[in-house]
Amino acid sequence: MSQFVAILLLYDLIVFLGAIVSSETAGRRRETTAIGVLFFFSGMPALVYQIVWQRALFSIYGVNAESVAVAVAAFMLGLGLGSLLGGWLSSCFPRQAIVLFGIAELGVAAFGLASLHIFHWVARYTAGSNLPSTIVFSISLLIIPTMLMGTTLPLLVEHLVRFSGRVGYSVALLYFVNTFGSAAACFFCATFLLRDFGQSGSIFIAASLNTLVGVTAVLLGRSKRAKSAETDVGPPVPRIVEPIFPIAPAMLIAGLSGFMALGFEMVWFRVFSLASSDRAPAFALLLSTYLAGIAVGSYIGGKLTEGKAQTDVLRIIGYVMLTAGAVSPYLAPLIATLKWKNISFLPGAVGFFVTAALLGSVLPLVCKLAVAGGVRAGRDVSFVYVANILGSTLGTLVIGFVLLNHFGLRQVSFQLGMATVVVGGVVLTFGQRKLTTSPVRAIVAITIALGAVPLSLPLYSGLFEKLIFGASAGSVIPFAHVVENRNGVIAVTRGGAVFGNGVYDGYFNIDPLEDSNKVVRAYSLSAFHPAPKRMLEIGLSSGSWAQILANHPRVESLDIVEINPGYLKLIPQYAMVKSLLENPKVDIHIDDGRRWLLAHPGVRYDVIVENTSFYWRDHSSDLLSVGYLRIIRRHLNSGGVYFYNTTGSDDVVATGLRVFPYGLRVLNFLAVSDSPIAFDKSRWISILGQYTIDNRLVFDPSLPKTVDTLAGYGALADSLHAPPTETGLETSESENARLGNRLIITDDNMGWEWR
Secondary structure (H helix, E strand, C coil): CHHHHHHHHHHHHHHHHHHHHCCCCHHHHHHHHHHHHHHHHHHHHHHHHHHHHHHHHHHHHCCCHHHHHHHHHHHHHHHHHHHHHHHHHHHHCHHHHHHHHHHHHHHHHHHHHHHHHHHHHHHHHHCCCCHHHHHHHHHHHHHHHHHHHHHHHHHHHHHHHHHHCCHHHHHHHHHHHHHHHHHHHHHHHHHHHHHHHHHHHHHHHHHHHHHHHHHHHHHHHHHHHHHHHHHCCCCCCCCCCCCCCCHHHHHHHHHHHHHHHHHHHHHHHHHHHHHCCCCHHHHHHHHHHHHHHHHHHHHHHHHHCCCCCHHHHHHHHHHHHHHHHHHHHHHHHHHHHHHHCCCCCHHHHHHHHHHHHHHHCHHHHHHHHHCCCCCCHHHHHHHHHHHHHHHHHHHHHHHHHHHHHHCHHHHHHHHHHHHHHHHHHHHHHHCCCCCCCCHHHHHHHHHHHHHHHHHCHHHHCCHHHHHHHHHHHHHCCCCCEEEEECCEEEEECCCCEEEECCEEEEECCCCHHHCCCCCHHHHCHHHHCCCCCEEEEECCCCCHHHHHHHCCCCCCEEEEEECCCCHHHHHHHCHHHHHHHHCCCEEEEECCHHHHHHHCCCCCEEEEEECCCCCCCCCHHHHCCHHHHHHHHHCEEEEEEEEEECCCCHHHHHHHHHHCCEEEEECCEEEEECCCCCCCHHHHHHHHCCCEECCEECCCCCCHHHHHHHHHHHHHHHHHHCCCCCCCEEEHHHHHHHHCCCCCCCCCCCCCCCC
16 A cells, blocks of 8 residues: 555655756755755654644544644644744845754754643643633644744745745745655654654654754854855845746735645545545555645646746646646545455555646746745745645635535535636636636636536445445445535445444444344443443444433433534434434533543543444544543542443453453453452343333343343353353453553554554
């Protein structure tokens, strides 16, 4: 899977080496190489920080859509403000640009080394805060380092323009190498960095890179100042020789291109998430592909337009956006078709790479039009760059937070494609308030692009079946229900199987006599807890488990925390769980489970139940780590039990037994407590006989199947005294002796997410 992304990165490397070799003189080649290498390595830690810092914020404030949007917006806000600061510094201190760049890198390194400690300290006082507070705290935590990161591009543009005299070339090269560095960092995160070094180790490596770049830049800058002082002659300041395009429309174009680019990324991430069964490395590989495309597009676009007239460059921008808009709606069906044909879907990433490259070329081309060489080059670039960042931020929020919540993947792909085509058409036709190309040629190009977008819509038929089931999709009946919102995609088969974000998530089933979903685990509660009066369930899904727990004869109240409100649209359509939403004992909260617990520190329960998803899924360790289990422990009454799904992972079991002194495995579920856990067979069978749901006995003694089912339950209880099996019971003493040394899941190592 990763080898295809490695090939794309290798292509970027070849382009970078070609850019160095093509420098006109040996002196320019040395200067370009030095600045290019420094900015490449500057881009690497920036993406490591982004991934780790956002992950740390999610652990504090949750991974619900609101917290994700806030974290992304806070990061982008800092970059935008930093860009403006860098532009101001570059115009005030043009000869100190490299030194200032080095100081910014050292500042980022200093914050990076302390960042996780700062986040953990802040978490003690702010974890679980409401949305307005989350916004304030996230911005406060990220504003300083992200501003320092944002200053770097305008500073180095100022220096390179003074040296080369070419604005378009300088912006294209610097944007290319920095984004290429970020793409490489994403690839390393996906393949080994986060897996082998965890969050703290990755941060240390990133800070070390910042330090190396910062020290080198400061020494290089001071060396150049010394040479300049000896000769009393600085580098020549180039004259303004390029025609000037108004800065305001240039910023608008840059902002719109950023909006479209990040909107495409949001759509592509959803496609990759479904196709990869919601794996964390898949997102990092997609981001690596996307950034590699943005990077190489920025350089090639700038290189191919060297020496071209202003109207030619503007016309190229229009054609680029027309092409990107026309192609983009076909990429989701391409990935689905590859998986359906049992072909690795990652080669389809080439399509994402090319489309990203097209959009990546827009920023340097716009700078080529609107920014003149001279002492204000860095400042003017900062204006265009901040517009691009603002557009990118709005793209993330509007597409990911609003449009995907109301329209779904098919419609949003269509809307983005059409919007990009329209913007490209406007740029192509009216960019200078006059025609920039042949009217006939422009009309033909726009017509073809506008026609291509709706032609993609029929290809979305069976999209989710293909993405989720792959080669077996041809024999699968179409989903009975599909719910799309900003939290993801929920799909339900006609047989009642539920798939959340492409991964099996259970069944609509509460009948122990027809147990398709191992509901014996839900019914087993009375065997090891005598009176679970107050109960919490984290994760609603189909509502089947909640229906069973809410109707337990001893339960007086059931709080449910579910991150995706889409399940509330499905539950009323299934008679077996419909009454759950009207049960007076039930209170449903739409929130991230970890965030909700942190926001309610004084709440205690007799039993907390969590039918956790697979241990290898993205963000799964947030609900499996030592840190999370300690939070759970603080919310249990004396003698309380936490009962959760290990999904067959011995590492999950070992982690639970590291935090709690007592445990009992029930099939693939683990019950843990601060008090000894006793399995009472007679009490269990007695309470099962009292179970009623919707005024119907669950274990009707008049039915032969009931007798067989209860006999099976009795055999399960007796397995506690037999050698342990996957389908039986096992005490914590036996588990500790059997497991030996296992991976203990922490927030830092993130368990199996990156393995």
